[in-house]
Amino acid sequence: MLKAVANVMRQPNPKGGPMEAPGSRGTGNTKHRIVDAAIETLKKDGFAGASARTIAERGGFNQALIFYHFGTIDGLLLAALDRTSEERMRAYREAIEGATTLTELATVAGRVFREDLRSGHIKVMAELIAGTSAHPGLGPEISRRVEPWIELTREVGQRVSRGTGFDGVLPPEDMAFAVVSLFLGIELMSHLDGDTTRAERLFSVAQGLASTFEGLLRFGTGAMVGEEAP
Amino acid sequence: MLKAVANVMRQPNPKGGPMEAPGSRGTGNTKHRIVDAAIETLKKDGFAGASARTIAERGGFNQALIFYHFGTIDGLLLAALDRTSEERMRAYREAIEGATTLTELATVAGRVFREDLRSGHIKVMAELIAGTSAHPGLGPEISRRVEPWIELTREVGQRVSRGTGFDGVLPPEDMAFAVVSLFLGIELMSHLDGDTTRAERLFSVAQGLASTFEGLLRFGTGAMVGEEAP
């Protein structure tokens, strides 16, 4: 039950492994396919269903390849998280970086998260976080990979709230923690009954609230909180 | 992998099982102990770590007893959820029913959820929801057991927002879904690094926000949204 702990970060194989040597064409392609299958399996079967056998069967390759390329299952799962995380982080950054007002942010973040919800990208993270209790060795590794999401959220929140007179009230760190938690929770809930309509509705409402709120602020509420426009 | 699906609701044993016969003293005590151990195991080892053997070892009883009393592991896990859910529901209801203002609500709900966070009661639910992907048969069962929580949240939210001029803006259903999701997410995040300080801080801040907001409302913002006090 605990024996994977010390091995989580172990390198592919004792002899240096498939180190993506300069001239190797096509190599690395298999690793890619394995990671794909792992992501797919985490989405559909969850952490508890992500065994070497199920992953290998879904991907149509041999089970032993996992251990050759990633050492352990946990190693593969971390690689899977790295991939989705990187992909989605790029998507969020691109979508969000143009947004400066609360309304824009709500619109654009809602759109990207809807994509996630449908494709299950955040599910990978939620499942791994939940699975951490069973494989404690994963804890610190997952934790490190979640931090950038909190940081991204904090940055964006801070940028958008600047000058609204709201940015002293809810500290950005707390806001970011809450938002990331909320997204993870929505992901869990939505996959419970395969029903994303509640989540979709929530995002519509949030969008509406954001622009209403923004309108109110422009109205002079800023002065009430004791803030001046820059 | 899928064979538990049809068995989830199966009764204890073929012959009618240990049906808590009227005169049986002490009986049912064992079932209780088994459920205790299951809850403890879900909290500490998560869904993926909650095997018959680990549960039995933690509880100091024989592994076979689980199948005698609950038919399957999934059956036991549902019983575990029933117990925590009932216990915590009572605690929340008692704590919350007196609260009529937003400030009171934030204070009291925060206190109870902090208890949860430390004792891990909601973790049981979060782990089971996450585990549902691996055991699809659990899906509907868990879903049924989550609904009352959304309903409770909705009721309370509605009661508190009544007359604040806020209760048309964020539909109670959406609010309830968001709050439950948020709590589940916070639970996941807090157990990831065993650090509950971020969650604790968030609750303090929320408490502060609630009373600030309430103060603003009393100030006449209600009129701005077009609502009159009852």
Place this chain on the structure above:
DNA sequence: GTCTATACTTGGATAGAC
């Protein structure tokens, strides 16, 4: 690098003695 075969462990579940 990839496959087959295999060792060994853990897990769900049942039979049967007590």
Place this chain on the structure above:
DNA sequence: GTCTATCCAAGTATAGAC
């Protein structure tokens, strides 16, 4: 109702042929 013994499926991981 509880325990021992046991069956068999599934899991991780490795050795060794190709």
